[in-house]
Amino acid sequence: MTLYCEQTSYTHLADTFGTPLYVYSQNALTQAFKGYTEAFAALDPLICYAVKANGNLSIIRHFAALGSGFDIVSGGELARVLAAGGDAAKTIFSGVGKSEAEIEYALEAGVKCFNMESIPEIDRIQKVAARLGKTAPVSLRVNPDVDPKTHPYISTGLKANKFGIAYTDALAAYRHASRQPNLKIVGIDCHIGSQLTDLSPLVEACERILLLVDRLAEEGIVIEHLDLGGGVGIVYKDENVPDLQSYADEVQKRIGSRRLKLILEPGRSLVGNAGALLTKVEFVKKGEEKNFIMVDAAMNDLMRPALYNAYHHIENAEQKHTPPLPPTSSAPYAKPATSSAKTANSPARPATSWWYAAPAPTPPAWPATTTPATAPPK
Missing domain, CATH: 3.20.20.10 (Alanine racemase)
Structure with missing residues (x-):
């Protein structure tokens, strides 16, 4: 399954801008x-x-x-x-x-x-x-x-x-x-x-x-x-x-x-329901009681689960080749996040997956009416 923000795939955005990456529709x-x-x-x-x-x-x-x-x-x-x-x-x-x-x-x-x-x-x-x-x-x-x-x-x-x-x-x-x-x-x-x-x-x-x-x-x-x-x-x-x-x-x-x-x-x-955090799985660390997924996003990028012991939905987006978008299309708002790799508790997943943590389980496929992303403030 390929997941999208409007008509742009998350894997294409990750390939283009790198991760961790906040994406908003x-x-x-x-x-x-x-x-x-x-x-x-x-x-x-x-x-x-x-x-x-x-x-x-x-x-x-x-x-x-x-x-x-x-x-x-x-x-x-x-x-x-x-x-x-x-x-x-x-x-x-x-x-x-x-x-x-x-x-x-x-x-x-x-x-x-x-x-x-x-x-x-x-x-x-x-x-x-x-x-x-x-x-x-x-x-x-x-x-x-x-x-x-x-x-x-x-x-x-x-x-x-x-x-x-x-x-x-x-x-x-x-x-x-x-x-x-x-x-x-x-x-x-x-x-x-x-x-x-x-x-x-x-x-x-x-x-x-x-x-x-x-x-x-x-x-x-x-x-x-x-x-x-x-x-x-x-x-x-x-x-x-x-x-x-x-x-x-x-x-x-x-x-x-x-x-x-x-x-x-x-x-x-x-x-809150308009965006997602894309993060890349770096590797899987196997433990005696559970496995740990090491990703390139950190708690500073998504603090809510740790601060409030809150549920936050996670989806696995398989990395696939995504053809370049036509010149008339553009990406949603994209803001690179800067952080070191941290751990996330989860069942083992392939280390080649792209992950995102988003409020809504299935992001809607909105029409492509977005404007080009702008660089975040320093």
Whole structure:
């Protein structure tokens, strides 16, 4: 069996670019993005791709071309967005530890909003904005204390987590922010975790945040946008993930007549099922209890299985001669990975195989609508 990304075989890509190699389908990225825009169309949302999910410049550039905004957590990610043609005015600056230099850089660039996560951060952004003679658009990330029912390492919405301002403290934090002369409150934000496979925690978080929006309005603090973050899960094996249309319907029902701009920050659900990691088997080491497959990709290239003890699908793609593609065709996004050889536990396989680890068992044969690969940033 020969496996393909769109109409290009993985073995051809491995032969051409070497391994380890990340390969992403442009068509799959487009369809995933459209899934959000179409499901939430009635709410006219701003979809902000979470750059932390994959910061490759070609991927950022593609989402920018689709009209995406961006969710960033550092000055470095902002630099990547701008380098790839992203719009600072559609960029949300999240993250718990923004430095003064990063805040200044983002203010000068004109980001849409800072998602603030603590009282000290409120004071820091006020200080930098005052020094620059600017007004910083801000939102508070509120921790709704909702159990996302996901892996504890990626659960961020409980009161024990480091992220956000506690729900019970949020009103006082908004009051404090409203008194800062160089801050303009424009929104409210929450993000309860990643790889969420149940719709109910997302809906519950939305409900709790909207109660706070109404309470703030009673005090004259007007919220312009509702940022529900990301976190929608994807299929790695046999997960049942939330249906985007059902999610959109539930959010629309709860927003009701409130005049709120909806912002979403998907990451994994846009790129996770769009790519694969190609790695070459170097040799097989036979052990007393099991065999070890030595490959040229390492844990730094695919950390998730080791970090979360998570399932990740692996396929054997037999190496076959692949004729050159016609001049009118081009390869998907290809990004060489740099690493030393490591081990992978698996039954013995021929040492001449090409392997890839991918979220989806069978990559779809998308039409050949990709653009040439670009070199990754150094």
